[in-house]
Every structure is written in structure tokens, then in C-alpha cells.
Amino acid sequence: MCMEQLLVLVCGSRDCCMASLFPGLNGFLFVCLSQSNLCFGSKMALRLNEGDEVEIEPDPATWTALEEELYIQLMVKEVHKGNRSSTTFSRKGWKQIEQEFCEKTNKRYNNSQFRNKFNQLRTRFNDFSKLLKEPGFTWEPVLSTVTATDAVWESYIKIGFR
Structure with missing residues (x-):
């Protein structure tokens, strides 16, 4: 080749x-x-x-917190440009995300790696949203974390996640 x-x-x-x-x-x-x-x-x-x-x-893609943040910002940018259908990005949108990500990080991930990260982030967001809907859990904006009493955490862990 x-x-x-x-x-x-x-x-x-x-x-x-x-x-x-x-x-x-x-x-x-x-x-x-x-x-x-x-x-x-x-x-x-x-x-x-x-x-x-x-x-x-x-190799599997490895993402730092800053790279995840950049990736999310790039996805938001493509949504604002109208390059997202109901559930995923258009080919043009994915291409733009890949290109800008490479330009800013000097890392080139393939389309599959970007889509996998997109699905991982969506799952984390859904899990996070469910947790905040549970009684006793609140968002602490100053600390950027979910808070609950020890009793609420123990009860939640006993009944199982998800």
C-alpha cells in the first residue's frame, strides 16, 4: 500500500x-x-x-478533562450552526468537529472514536440527570458537585444505581 x-x-x-x-x-x-x-x-x-x-x-482514544471540554464546545458550536439532526451530527458537522479538534489538540481521532465519546458523554449526562431527580440529591454550583447526606447516599447505594 x-x-x-x-x-x-x-x-x-x-x-x-x-x-x-x-x-x-x-x-x-x-x-x-x-x-x-x-x-x-x-x-x-x-x-x-x-x-x-x-x-x-x-489505539483507544484517551481524553483529558480539557479535551472533553473542548469536544463539548465544538459539538455545541456545530449545533448552533445547524449541523445536527435529531440524534446525531451531519457528516459536515462531524468533519468540522474532527478538524477543529485536531487543529487545537494535535490529536487525530477517527469518526468512530468521536462517536463513542459522544455516546459516553450522553450516558454520563443521563445518569447525572437521573441522580439529580432522586429525592435528597442537589447540585452544589460552587463546588460543581452533587451533594446529599450520608443517609441519602447509603439508601441510594443499597437500592442500586440506575
Whole structure:
């Protein structure tokens, strides 16, 4: 497989000025220098399948709290632009999120990783909302945390989460 084909698979574009694969312990690190910014692909395992095609398996995405916050801000921005249907973002919206996230963090996650994070955040939000609806739980804005008495927490834990 040539570099141009790898660019399309990993970067989603052939428009890079320079791209390189560097050997690592668990595969390769892909570096793409586009006309506007530098993006690093996550470490990837590159292997040949039976048809001698390269299969790329990115490492699981790791997110810092600041990256999660940025991701949420980017999603809100796309909602305001009208790039979200009833339950998910349009292709244009996802592309914008991916591109801006890479520009600001120099990390390139694939669409599946962004969608997984979106679903994780939605689940956390739903769990959080349910907790606040339970009797005895309140939101403390100064501390940015949920508060309840020890008895309320013990009772909630006894009956089980969710």
C-alpha cells in the first residue's frame, strides 16, 4: 500500500504536504503535516490481512478533562450552526468537529472514536440527570458537585444505581 492510500485511510485526505510513518513499540505513529496544521494520528497497529491489504487499528482514544471540554464546545458550536439532526451530527458537522479538534489538540481521532465519546458523554449526562431527580440529591454550583447526606447516599447505594 502506498503512502497516498494510507493518507486517505488515516487522514481522510490526500491534501497533506508531508506524511510519515515512524516505527514504534506497538505499531507505527502516523504524522501528517497538512497545509494548515500538524496532526498526529494515534499509534496504530498496521498489519497485512490475507489479501495483502493494510488494516489500521488505532489505539483507544484517551481524553483529558480539557479535551472533553473542548469536544463539548465544538459539538455545541456545530449545533448552533445547524449541523445536527435529531440524534446525531451531519457528516459536515462531524468533519468540522474532527478538524477543529485536531487543529487545537494535535490529536487525530477517527469518526468512530468521536462517536463513542459522544455516546459516553450522553450516558454520563443521563445518569447525572437521573441522580439529580432522586429525592435528597442537589447540585452544589460552587463546588460543581452533587451533594446529599450520608443517609441519602447509603439508601441510594443499597437500592442500586440506575
